[in-house]
Amino acid sequence: MSSPALEIALAHHRAWTRKDLDLAMSYIADDVVCDAPAGRLNGIQAYREFMTPLVERFLIRAEMIASFGDDSTALLMYNTETVPAKSAPAAECVTVRDGKIVYNRFVFDRTPFDEFRRQQAQAAS
Structure with missing residues (x-):
């Protein structure tokens, strides 16, 4: 079963996971609010x-x-394979208005990314 919000959320997800950031951003409202592990954007x-x-x-x-x-x-749960982490599960709960994502509650474990940055900084020192 599909829904208007789910269609936008999935289109956004497909775009950024195909590394088309410009297309992904076309689904985001100018005044979007995102609550992520690093804080509010x-x-x-x-x-x-x-x-x-x-x-x-x-x-x-x-x-x-x-x-x-x-x-x-819409609520998406997915697993990403990244350079810092072979398995980095994440979830996004988005609110869509007028065909754009206006709010995103983005949940993922920052630990592998923080450790990767720390190791890179140490290697550069």
Whole structure:
């Protein structure tokens, strides 16, 4: 079963997991709010800056586990394989209004990414 919010959430997910950040950002509202493990992000530019390292440097592939939605809300759970972590499960609960994601509650474990950055910083020292 599909829903308007789920269609937008899945289109956004497909775009960024195919490393097409420009297309992915076309599904994001200018005034988007994203609550992520690192804290709250406000606006499309902050959201893009948050997504860019994942998409451009870390992402190897992603596999959808489950997705559900209704008229305004969608929930995606997926597993990503990344440079820092072979398995990095994540979930996003998004609110969609007028065909754009206006809110994203993005949940994932930052530990492998923080450790990867720490190791890179030590290697550069």
